[in-house]
Amino acid sequence: MPAPLIPKEEVLDRLTAAFRQHGFDGASIARLSEATGLGKASLYHYFKGGKQEMAEAVMAHVGGSFSELVLDPLRRDAAPAQRLNQMILGLNEFYHRGNASCILDLFGIGSAGELFRLQLKGSIDRFRNAIARTLEDAGLDQTIATNRAEDAVVAIQGALVISRATDSRDAFQRVIAELPGRLLRQP
Amino acid sequence: MPAPLIPKEEVLDRLTAAFRQHGFDGASIARLSEATGLGKASLYHYFKGGKQEMAEAVMAHVGGSFSELVLDPLRRDAAPAQRLNQMILGLNEFYHRGNASCILDLFGIGSAGELFRLQLKGSIDRFRNAIARTLEDAGLDQTIATNRAEDAVVAIQGALVISRATDSRDAFQRVIAELPGRLLRQP
């Protein structure tokens, strides 16, 4: 029995890249096979549930990276401004400086929408809450903190859409650079 | 020769709805046929270029509605605040109160991305410029006006992504309601 050609971690990275590039409906098994370097049958050996299971694994994988790079910095024991700055660095890496689409966008569309809506909702909640806590720690009123946190999530998603559509990272870079100031401003 | 069952305008409305619901890759000819009530062959009679031409027609059609509902109010001869308020009303109608995805998002993904990138870029430019002019008319510095206009486009796109992912119109409604204040605030 041959050893796996590449570790599962690497397979997930490549599947993630393919889904991010083509979306769920556009990512055919043939493309996923090419992206991973594994034959179709090998993919089905890894993921017996087929394309849906691949997408679920990608969601979990991406969720892990997001927690590490973006959420954990927000939850650390540091000054709110510092936590937000760390989040910006994490966002920049997570979204490849604005080159990568967000799964929250891609998996909300078409047939993926029905499959993943609940998980998308949960991910958005966690992100918004982590930012809101940070803003409350900075002394902001709870309602204001929640709304501004949602504004941040909205701005990030919108910036990614615009950056993709215009094939330029400028919008994403400007928006995330201005985030800490917008979130912490008075009142 | 039988008369057309439904006017082309109505065909475009239904195609638009189907593309908005399923995305480009997810909108199969069978679904488009069902959505319009026309047989596949009738669709190809209308759109000899196939699915791509249907999508192009939808882009043009949607672009027309957008100009009417959103851009024209911004270009009218009225006070900037009033023009922005009219834009909000137009956005609310154009995006079905937050229920409809934006073509700028959907057609930036997957195989549609390569086909429509230039048009997407143009549409975003026109929208941002129309807002920026309004803000300049309100006395804002040109650079600030341009950045805030981009922020508005970003916020609208992001709010639509979040509203779709969470299956709730709340984010969209709050974001667009707060737009005029955010755009016109001093400094």
Added chain:
DNA sequence: GTCTATAAGCAGATAGAC
């Protein structure tokens, strides 16, 4: 301008050898 029927190819998924 509509339809039914069909072509040709790609989709997701599987069987079974090594």
Added chain:
DNA sequence: GTCTATCTGCTTATAGAC
């Protein structure tokens, strides 16, 4: 765990009758 070969159904697109 990998592969080649294959199945079934759906995909885009077309032909041709009415």
